Amino acid sequence: MRKVWLASAALLVFGVAGCGSAGGGSNAADDVIRIGFIAPTQGAFGEIGENLVDGARIAVDQANAAGGIDGRQLELVVTDEGTSPQTATQAARDLVGDGVELVGGMFSSANCGAVAPIIEQSPAVLITGSCASNEQTGAFTGQAPFTRTFGVAARDRSTADAVAEVIGQRFPQVRTFDVLGFDYKWGRETWDGFRDGLDGGAGITVNREQWLPLNTTDFRAQVSAMSRGLAGERDGRGVFLSTYGAGTAGFIQQAESFDLPQQIAVLANAGEYYNVARSLNGRAPDMWNAYDYNYAAFDTPVNQEFVEAYGAMHDGARPVGWTYQGYLVGLAYTAALQEAGTDDPEQVRTALEGVTFDGPSGPVTIGAESHQADIPTVVSHTVGAPDQPDGIDVVETIVVPYGGR
Template identity: 25%
Template structure:
C-alpha cells in the first residue's frame, strides 16, 4: 500500500498531535511531513473524527514498516472549518511546514479551495471525502486526486438497487438536499438519473447545513405522499432526519444518494432505514478489510466507517507511491499515479486513478437497512449488495463520463 509524501501544519489550537515523531525543524530531512485537513467541528465533524483516526492508523503502520524511503512520517492535523480556512491552512502547510502532500477534506467547497492552492504551489492533494462531480470536471486540478467517489458513482451504484426494488421507474419522489456545493451537485446528478428513469418530482427542498429540526419538512412529506423520499443530505443532517422521520411515524420508502455509515450509527437503535450507496463498509469480505477493521478496533474501540477508510487508504497510497519512486517530489508522484499504478483499496479488485480526471476507479456498494429483528449490534445494521460494478464489468461504468464531467487540467 502507498506511502506518504505529505507534510503539513501540526497542532492547531485545541491540539492535534500525531504520530510519535519528534518535532523537527523544517530543514531536517529525516521525516516526511504529511498535512491532514478535514472538518473537525460543525455538521461534518462526526465524519472528520473518523478521518483523523484513519490517517493516524495509516501513518503508524507506514512508520512501523520503515516509513517512506527510510524516513518517518510526521503527520500534521488541522480542522479545515470552512473553505477560507482550508485555503489558508493549505497554503501554510506548503509554504511554512513544507509538507510533501495534503490529505483529507469532506466539504466540496473546501476541497476546491485546497485544489486551487496546490495547483498554484505544485503540491500534491488527495481528496478523501468531497464528492462533487465538478471537482473531477470543470474544477479539476492536475495536482488533486480523488479517492472519494464522485456523486455520479454514488448515484449509479445505489441506482441499480433502487431500480431493482421498483422504487424509481414511473414513481413520484420528494427530494431533500443539503444547501451547499455538494448537495447542489448531487441533486443535479440525481435528477439526471431520476428523469432518465421516468420519475417525477412531488416536491424538492434545500436544507440549511446547520438545520436540526426537520419537522416543517416532515409535515410537507406527509402532505405530498411521495412514492419515495430521496435524501441528498450530508453529515449530521442525515442522522437528525432519520431520528425525526421515525418519531413522526412516516412510512414512505427512503433512499439516499450520498451516505456515510457513521451517520446511520448515530441515528440510534431502530432509526436507520432505507437504501443507500457507500464507497466501502466494515463488512466487506476481503483479507485487507478484515485486517484494517481489526487494527482500527483495537486502537479506537469501534469499527471504522467509510471516511476512515478513505483517509487510511490515501496515506497508504501516497506512501507506496513514494517508496516505489524513492522520491517525494509532487510532480513525479502525479506522473506515477497518472500512469495507472494499482493499489489495494481493501476491496476485491485493485483501484487506480483515471488519468483524465484523477478519479480513482474502484468498486462501490449499495446497502439496505436490516429489519429490527435481524439487527445483532449497533454496528452491523445493514445488508450489502455485491460490489458494483460486477466482476465482469469495467470499473469505469459507474464513473462520471466525459459528458457528465469534462476535465481540462489548468497549466
C-alpha cells in the same frame, strides 16, 4: 464508548518516529516524511474530520510498522479545515508555508474547489479525501482540471447512478418521490443523478422537493409537510435524501414521530450514512444507501486489517466511509512515495499518475490523465438491530464497479 476527538491547536502531529521534521524534497535517512492532512476538527463537522484523520492515521501507522519509506517514518500533520473556503485555503497555505508539501484530506467539495488552485500555484501536491463534486477530477472529461490535485472519493454522479440502478431494479413500482436535501452542489447533483438514473427520469413523478441550508437539523416543518402531502399508494412512494450526518439523523428522528417511514415503500440516501445509523442505537429505519464504503462489502485482507485497526481505536466499532477515504489518501501517498523513492513533491506527483495500490475493495488505480481513483460504489441495505454490531443489521451490500466516471 467511542472517544470524542477535538483539536485545540492549529496543527496536530501524529505517527511521529525518528528525528527531524523535513519538508518535501529532503532525503536525509534520519528525517521523517511529513504528510499534511486538512480536515474539520471541531464544530458540526468534527466527527467527520475525526473519521477522515483516523483513516489516514491507520495508513501511516501501517506504513511505519512495515519500515516506512526506505527506513524513513511518516508523520501526519493535521490542521483544521474549518467551515469555509477561506479557512480551508488558509490551512493549505499554512501547511505549504511550513514546508509540508504533500497534502491530503478535506471534507467539503467547495473547500477543495478553493484549495486546488492554491496548490496548483505551489510546489505542493494534494490528494482530496471526501470531496466528490463532479468537476474535482477528470472522471467525466478524462483530463484532470488540475495537474497537482488527485481524488480518491467516488464522484457524486457515481454514487447517484449506483443507488438509482439498485432502486430501479428492486422497486420498479416506486415512481413517485419526495425529495429533501441540502441546498448546495453535492445535494442537488446527487438528486439530479438519481432521478436521471431511474429510466432517464421517464415516468418519475416528483411530488415535492424541499431544499434547506447546510447544517439544518430541525426538519419538523418539512417532515410534517411531506407526511401530509404524500401522493398515491404506499407501494408506489419513495423518499430520497440528499443529506448527511446530523442532518440525516435529525430527519430520521423527526420522521419517526410522524410515522413517515411506514408510509412509503423505500427510503434512499446518497452519502455517508453508517455513522447516522450507529448513532440511532438500534432504531435506524430500513434504508438503502449509496456511498464509497461499507465494512461488510469487501472480503479482502486489506479490509480486514483496516476494520480491525479501526476497531482497536474505537472499542470494536466499524469504520465508515469517511474513515475509508482518509485511509485511501494515506495508502495512495505511501504507494507513490515508494514508487518515487523520495518525498520530492514533483516526483511524488508524477508517481501518483497511474499509481496502483491494494485498498479495502481490491486494487485501486489513480488515473494517469483523470487523477481519479477507480473505486467502486457500495449500495447498502441496512436496518436498526440492537443485538447487532453498532446496532445495525447490514442486510445486503451491492458493490457497483467503477464505471469510468
